[in-house]
Amino acid sequence: MGMTIRDIAREAGVSTATVSRALRGLPNVDPVTRAKVHAVAERLDYVVSPAASRLASGRAGSIAVITPFVARWYFATVLSGVERVLQRSDLDLLLFSVGDPSETHRVPPHRKLRRRVDAFLVISLEAASPDLREVFELDMPVTLIGSTHDGVSSVAIDDVEGGRAATQHLINQGHRRIAIISGRPLPSPFTPERDRYRGYLDALHAAGIDVEPGFVTHGYFTIEGGEDAMTSLLSLADPPTAVFAISDEMAFGAMRALRRHGLQAGRDVSIVGFDGHDMADLLDLTTVVQPVEELGAQAAQALLDAVLDAGREPQQVQLPTQLVVRGSSGDPHGPRGGGRRDQIETRP
Amino acid sequence: MGMTIRDIAREAGVSTATVSRALRGLPNVDPVTRAKVHAVAERLDYVVSPAASRLASGRAGSIAVITPFVARWYFATVLSGVERVLQRSDLDLLLFSVGDPSETHRVPPHRKLRRRVDAFLVISLEAASPDLREVFELDMPVTLIGSTHDGVSSVAIDDVEGGRAATQHLINQGHRRIAIISGRPLPSPFTPERDRYRGYLDALHAAGIDVEPGFVTHGYFTIEGGEDAMTSLLSLADPPTAVFAISDEMAFGAMRALRRHGLQAGRDVSIVGFDGHDMADLLDLTTVVQPVEELGAQAAQALLDAVLDAGREPQQVQLPTQLVVRGSSGDPHGPRGGGRRDQIETRP
DNA sequence: TTGTACGCGTTATCAC
C-alpha cells in the first residue's frame, strides 16, 4: 500500500536507480543485487506505479485496438487472439470501438488516444477512412488486421485467392449460374470485399462464364442483409443455382431465405460462405476458413516487435485459408456435419 | 507535439492551475476564462498527458474488464455493452482475460492490475475463485455481471425464474420426461448454473413430476459438450422427450446430436435453450432471452457511479428475461423463424 | 556496477 521505489531501495540497501534497473531486467546489474531486489519487492508485494513510470519514460505502456464491432464473431475472435499475445507482454490492451460511423458526438480515435497509447491495432477498417488517416499521421506503429494498405504493416489473408477457391468449387460442382453476395455496393475501398469479388470474377472468367449483373448483390455483412439479398436473387426470372456469400453470416441469412421459400441449401441452391464461423459446422455450411484468431495473435506480435524496434520496415503478412466443403454445396445425402472435408489449401 | 499545460497557460495568459481547472470543468472558473482556455487548447490541439494526470491525481483513469473468454458470444456481447458506456466516460477500458484457469505462468489479475485501474467489472466468474478473492481485497469498486455475491454490486438476471419458465413451457407442451443439460456437475458455486437448475427443479416439483437422476447431464457450456450430453441422453433405455439446455450453445450441440441420430428438434424431441444467442432465431431454437448487452451497459454505468461516488452501498440489479418460443419446442409445422413468439415475461 | 539528482506534466493546497 502506498509503497514506492524508495521503500524497496532502502529495504534492499541499494539506490532507487538500481531497483529500477533490476526490476526492469536491464543488463548492467549484478546478479546478486538483482536477486536481492527482486526478493524484497516480492516480499513487500511491490508493483511499480504505471503512471509514474509512463510519465518518466515517455511511453504510454499500452496499445489500442480499434474495431468497428466488438460483439460480432470475426471481431471478437480477432480480439481474442490479440489479447492472448498482449497478455504476456507488459502492454495494456485498450479497447476502442469506432462503432457506427453514423453516430455523432463520438470522439475520433486519434483525439481520444493521443498520448495514451504506443501503437495501434486496427481490425477491418478501410485505411482510407478519415479516422484512420489521422491515426496514421500520429506516426506511431500501426498494424492492420484483415485489410491492407501501402506502407502499413498488416496481417491478412489472400482474399482474391479465397474468393477464387470458393467460386471454383461451385464451378467444379457443375454450376454456371453463380451469384455473389458481397458487402456493400462496389466499388468499395475496403480491400477484403473488393478482393473476394475479384476472385469471384477471376474464377468465372477462367471458366468462360459471363458475369450476370443481376447476380451481384450486397448483404452488408449481416444475417439480415444476406437474407434480403438471397430473397431478391430468388425473385429473379432465372435465379442462380449457386451463391457465394463473402461472409458466413450473410451465408446464414441466405440459408434462412432459402428455408423460408421451402428450399434447402445444398439440394436446391448451393451456398458457400467465407470466414469459418463457429456455427458454419453446425449449419453444414461450406466455407473458406481463415485463421481468425491467429490473425489477431500475429498482428499483436508484429506490433510488439515494432514498438520495441522502432524504425523497422512495415511487414505485410499473409496467412493461408482453406476451403472446407460441407452439405450446403451439394451432396446433401452424404455424411453430415464434420463429415467429409475436401480441403483445398490456398497458397500462404 | 510535446505540448504541455504550460504552453496553454502562457498562450491564454493564465496560470497552469487555471488551465487545469478550466479543462476539467471544475466549478470555480470564470466562464470567460474557461472559454478562452478551451479556445487555445483547441487551436493548439492540446490533450493532457494521462500519465502525468494520473500520477498527480492518484487515479488510474481506467477500469478493468475481467472475463474468462473474449470470443464467445455471451462474453463478447456483454463486453460490447460495457464498451458502449465506457466510451462516453473518460475512463479507459482495459481488457483482461483470465482465460483457461488451467494455464500456468499466468499473472493473477490482482497482481497485474494493481495501481493500474480504478475499478473492476467481472463477467461471469465465480466470486469464490481465488483470483477474485484477491481482487475483492484490493477493495476497489467491483461490479459482477451475470452472477451475484453477497455484499458485491452486480447486474444479473433472475436465473431461477428463467430456468423455471423454460421448464414450465415444456411441461405446458405436455412433456413429463424432461432432461436438463447443465454446465458442470453439481453442486457448483457458480450462481447462474445453480439457479437455472433450481428453476428446473421447482417447475418439475410444482407439476408433481419426479426428477430422474439420469436426466441431469452436463455440457460445460460448449457446443460439443451439449452434443455429448444429448447423445448420452438418447442412449438411455427410456430417453427424455424434452431437454432444457441452460445455454444456447449447448442447445445447438444438442440439436446437432439429434440430427446425427436422424431426429429433429421440435418434432422428435423438444429443446429449449437459454441466452438469446444471435443464432437461436436462425436455428429456430426456443430460448430464454436475456438482455446481454444491456447487462454490460448497466454494469458499466453502475461502476462509473461507484467510482465517482465512493462509499455508496452495493446495488444488486436484476434485469428481466423473456421466453421466446420457436420451432424447437413443438409445433414444427407452424410459422418458422421469427414467427410466433409466445413471450412470457419473467419478473424483473 | 552503482549512486545522485533532475525532470517528466499534471493536480492539489494553499494563499491571495
Place this chain on the structure above:
DNA sequence: GTGATAACGCGTACAA
C-alpha cells in the same frame, strides 16, 4: 476566481 508551488513516483543522464 486566480496564481505559486509542492508533491506525485519513477526513469535516466551523468558521475563515481
